[in-house]
Amino acid sequence: MDDLVARFRQGDETAIREVITRYSGPVTTVVRSVLGSSDLVADGVQQTFVKAWRSSQQFQGDDLAPWLYAIARRTSIDLLRHERRPTIGGHEADVEIAIEATGLDEVWQRHEIRRALDELPEAERDVVRLSHLVGLTHPQIAEHLGIAVGTVKSRSARAHKRLAAALRHLEPGANRTDVPSVMSVEERP
Amino acid sequence: MTEFDDLEQPDPAAEATVAGFGALLADEATWAEAPTDLVDDVLAQIRAERHDAESAATPDRPIANDPSDVAPVVELHRRRRRSSRWVALAAAGVVVIAGVFAFSQRTSDDKGIVLELAGTELAADASAIAELVETPDGTVVLLDIEGLPPAGPEEYYEAWLRQSPEVGVSAGTFHFRGGGGDTIVLWSGVSPSDFPLVTVTIQDLDGGAMSSGRVVLRGSLDE
Numbered sequence: 472m473d474d475l476v477a478r479f480r481q482g483d484e485t486a487i488r489e490v491i492t493r494y495s496g497p498v499t500t501v502v503r504s505v506l507g508s509s510d511l512v513a514d515g516v517q518q519t520f521v522k523a524w525r526s527s528q529q530f531q532g533d534d535l536a537p538w539l540y541a542i543a544r545r546t547s548i549d550l551l552r553h554e555r556r557p558t559i560g561g562h563e564a565d566v567e568i569a570i571e572a573t574g575l576d577e578v579w580q581r582h583e584i585r586r587a588l589d590e591l592p593e594a595e596r597d598v599v600r601l602s603h604l605v606g607l608t609h610p611q612i613a614e615h616l617g618i619a620v621g622t623v624k625s626r627s628a629r630a631h632k633r634l635a636a637a638l639r640h641l642e643p644g645a646n647r648t649d650v651p652s653v654m655s656v657e658e659r660p
Numbered sequence: 661m662t663e664f665d666d667l668e669q670p671d672p673a674a675e676a677t678v679a680g681f682g683a684l685l686a687d688e689a690t691w692a693e694a695p696t697d698l699v700d701d702v703l704a705q706i707r708a709e710r711h712d713a714e715s716a717a718t719p720d721r722p723i724a725n726d727p728s729d730v731a732p733v734v735e736l737h738r739r740r741r742r743s744s745r746w747v748a749l750a751a752a753g754v755v756v757i758a759g760v761f762a763f764s765q766r767t768s769d770d771k772g773i774v775l776e777l778a779g780t781e782l783a784a785d786a787s788a789i790a791e792l793v794e795t796p797d798g799t800v801v802l803l804d805i806e807g808l809p810p811a812g813p814e815e816y817y818e819a820w821l822r823q824s825p826e827v828g829v830s831a832g833t834f835h836f837r838g839g840g841g842d843t844i845v846l847w848s849g850v851s852p853s854d855f856p857l858v859t860v861t862i863q864d865l866d867g868g869a870m871s872s873g874r875v876v877l878r879g880s881l882d883e
Contacts, residue, residue, distance in 0.1 A: 635674035
């Protein structure tokens with residue numbers, strides 16, 4: 472990871488490709504959360520990584536995820552501001568209120584959940600997706616995937632344990648000192 | 661061995677934690693797929709920007725030395741002096757005005773320099789007249805710009821005096837959101853005789869102090 476950060480900071484193209492592959496999921500979740508199902512999502516995700524490359528010399532940390540989150544969120548808000556300005560009449564205050572209503576904590580939570588989901592083994596991730604997003608029952612998932620119900624239950628239980636461990640820092644009352652706060656992330660160069 | 665022999669038992673605490681995020685786990689945005697061709701699109705844009713930077717004037721990236729890309733110098737006495745320049749200087753400070761005026765009056769023939777800046781492909785419709793007036797305290801850089809779009813909310817413009825492709829000094833920043841009705845007054849701590857190339861770049865607020873490499877205007881005293 473340290474080597475990836477160093478190579479990304481140097482603008483190494485292989486490192487840029489690896490960073491995009493590794494973080495495109497969480498970045499897409501952030502952009503989509505701010506912009507909704509807009510045609511601008513693809514542009515927002517692309518611009519996030521281009522801006523990250525442009526400012527990679529200034530990156531000082533060892534974890535790219537919160538830095539990319541801040542760039543993704545800021546880029547999305549800029550796109551949203553541009554898109555809304557004509558319809559709101561150019562009143563900046565109204566635009567800011569509308570954008571902030573998106574919810575800082577919720578966008579950050581979505582980002583962290585997506586990171587945790589992307590870390591799951593593919594088989595477990597499929598079960599979680601079919602269960603939570605599609606809304607299938609365990610027997611329905613078993614039929615859909617062509618596996619035993621018991622296997623679905625095992626994968627679900629293991630996936631939930633991994634997710635719970637990865638998301639513990641987001642629970643109410645959790646010690647968040649190890650997690651960059653939204654505000655400090657926003658203030659990074 | 662049956663299918664249940666290795667059954668992983670649910671952990672109630674983990675199940676409760678995940679249930680707490682149930683609404684977000686059920687939201688399509690959480691699972692949104694990254695755009696197709698994202699890697700190729702990002703790398704294509706980065707390569708294009710690198711190519712532009714290599715052909716532009718930057719302190720950390722090579723400058724193109726194509727003479728046709730640089731507008732000619734116009735001697736001070738031939739320029740059309742705009743009254744707004746002195747209004748702008750007044751805004752910069754009465755004491756400064758006195759110094760500049762006295763010095764430029766005394767040396768206008770060989771110190772005051774006017775040159776035209778041409779828009780690059782990043783701002784093809786833009787042009788500018790730059791007046792460089794050396795004073796005892798530094799060089800006043802007066803910019804009359806036309807056709808340049810206002811900087812975006814997370815951007816600004818930065819003017820540079822350059823000595824060579826690798827060495828340049830910032831002359832200051834502006835955003836041009838007023839539309840260019842007034843002369844922009846900047847200061848530089850170097851002499852145009854030593855730093856004869858003038859460029860304007862568009863910068864990102866979170867892009868650091870170095871030049872972005874995205875030159876929108878340029879002109880040279882050497883042409």
